[in-house]
Amino acid sequence: MFSHSALRTARSFSVSAAVSNRCIFYTQNGDPTKVLRSMTFPKLNPPSPNTLNLKFLLASINPADLNTIEGVYPAKPGPTSNLASNGLGSCEEPVFVGGNEGLAQVTQVGKGVEGIKEGDWVVMDNSQLGTWSTSRNVSFNDVIKLPASGLTEVHGATMTVNPTTAYNMLHDFVDLKEGDWMIQNGANSAVGQLVIQLARERGINNINFVRSRDDMAPLVEHLESLGATKILTYDDLNDKSLRGKVKEWTGGKDIRLALNCVGGEPTTSMTKLLGQDAHLVSYGAMSKKPLSLPTSLHIFKNLTSHGFWQTNWTKSHSRGEKENLISKLAEMMKEGKASIKAPEHTIVTIGATESDQEATEKIRGVFADISLGKFGKKVLLKLEETSL
Ligand SMILES: NC(=O)c1ccc[n+]([C@@H]2O[C@H](COP(=O)([O-])OP(=O)(O)OC[C@H]3O[C@@H](n4cnc5c(N)ncnc54)[C@H](OP(=O)(O)O)[C@@H]3O)[C@@H](O)[C@H]2O)c1
CATH class of the missing domain: 3.90.180.10 (Medium-chain alcohol dehydrogenases, catalytic domain)
Incomplete structure (x- = not known):
């Protein structure tokens, strides 16, 4: 009430x-x-x-x-x-x-x-x-x-909820350069799909986790068409060889940004794939499960864990900054360019x-x-x- x-x-x-x-x-x-x-x-x-x-x-x-x-x-x-x-x-x-x-x-x-x-x-x-x-x-x-x-x-x-969230999370926490890697869960969510497209736009490699389903092929094909570099399921996080594979893909480069909208055990496991001085940004909790992080990641790898809420970003930024963001996103969505799909x-x-x-x-x-x-x-x- x-x-x-x-x-x-x-x-x-x-x-x-x-x-x-x-x-x-x-x-x-x-x-x-x-x-x-x-x-x-x-x-x-x-x-x-x-x-x-x-x-x-x-x-x-x-x-x-x-x-x-x-x-x-x-x-x-x-x-x-x-x-x-x-x-x-x-x-x-x-x-x-x-x-x-x-x-x-x-x-x-x-x-x-x-x-x-x-x-x-x-x-x-x-x-x-x-x-x-x-x-x-x-x-x-x-x-x-x-x-x-x-x-x-x-x-x-x-325009104002998911694209702005995806854009800001990719910009505000780690200064990612072309060829760098990031990782995310809930990759087939609307936000996740925008992250993939915005990462592609900047040449950032992305590892994407989704829930497994009977027929993965259409989803994999769709996410790849948006620019996903790798697509895995939460079940793959139980595979002991995964860390080795990730190291091979990244050429040993540290992954320094993880985006989380799911929470629970799969997020804990995903975070273990991060490298030194990485940032975990949580913006949703779709599994409704709490997030727990091994203390060792903070002590030995200097992991920083953040929350992101676009509503706070909107409140704390000037009208000019907000207009600028909307106009950048609109430019990427326009017919002809369409680097962000509806x-x-x-x-x-x-x-x-x-x-x-x-x-x-x-x-x-x-x-x-x-x-x-x-x-x-x-x-x-x-x-x-x-x-x-
Ligand atoms: N913090 C912010 O400022 C901000 C801004 C925008 C959105 N969000 C949050 O971001 C999240 C995604 O939003 P959206 O609009 O992109 O959502 P969406 O398109 O409706 O996608 C929902 C996602 O959640 C997954 N999911 C649902 N139930 C789940 C469960 N029990 N365990 C694991 N995954 C589950 C779905 O996977 P399946 O396809 O496998 O069901 C799908 O990937 C929401 O939590 C939303 O509140 C936060």
Whole structure:
């Protein structure tokens, strides 16, 4: 549950009469398959000074969104009020609109906003803005404008969480040079695939661990097509000859960067492949198992273990630095160059004629399938304005 003080600081939507918007929201933390709901709400009023009205084109559902809804993630959305004139979404009963990442188009610009105009594509520069909504009024400081052309909606909707994380983890901890080696687990995750592509871009060799599956061939082929140097499974970490093989591949060069989004025993074993003065960067814990590291790695190999959270990076960097990063990534994603591919994805559309009850059932079903691992790819949400 959210605190009373949080409720007092409710963000507001300003509204007029006709019903045409929709959002996916919750009023209390819990299992997404039980607490998520759909709500239609009236059109936004014109934006107040220094704010923008946005229409969301596509929004992503990331692993952290589940934890946010469950109430176990450190970043929490502010409550939203004034969606409807009475009942849910009103000042008396504010709601929490889901979604942290998404691509939006500017529909109206308030007085005092500079450098952004109607029709521009923008991504979120603040966390938990409620991207699972057809429209939203935000401060112009909460968004970053994307380059005018060459990007797809999928690139835009998946730009601010995973690509930024992959880029920063490859840059901020070890000064890797062309021909150096790095290692990672969860290599088939969206972040892992971006790490592979960004490493390829810089000529960095990469050793990638994934969970084994009945047919490894398609996954190996896919990761190799992105630029993976070596692909192994966590089971291979039990192979005593692995260290020798790795030494052969690297020509004896120390591996100085390991990225971890899994945790548990396989991560401990992976870390043992690192060389002198290496850095282990943990950014996720998909196995939900704790991470333990042998003391000897710290004493004899001077291992440093870090955590990385993109939300902290965003808070601690200037607007200019963030715009610069988004523009670099966008350049690498553009048609023609495309050194970063859009993630494999499924788009779930909630259509204009679906009732709130139907939409509620649909979104809960999506989360049930995600928790069963049924998609195996990034799930993106497209909400259409309602015509009910
Ligand atoms: N710290 C940050 O700033 C930051 C930013 C972005 C993402 N993240 C985190 O990074 C992780 C990956 O995010 P994503 O969007 O790239 O996810 P994703 O594309 O949905 O991929 C999830 C990955 O987790 C693996 N996985 C799932 N359950 C597992 C288990 N029990 N044991 C081992 N592996 C398991 C999956 O492997 P299979 O294919 O074998 O199921 C897949 O490789 C998440 O933990 C996310 O929260 C952190």
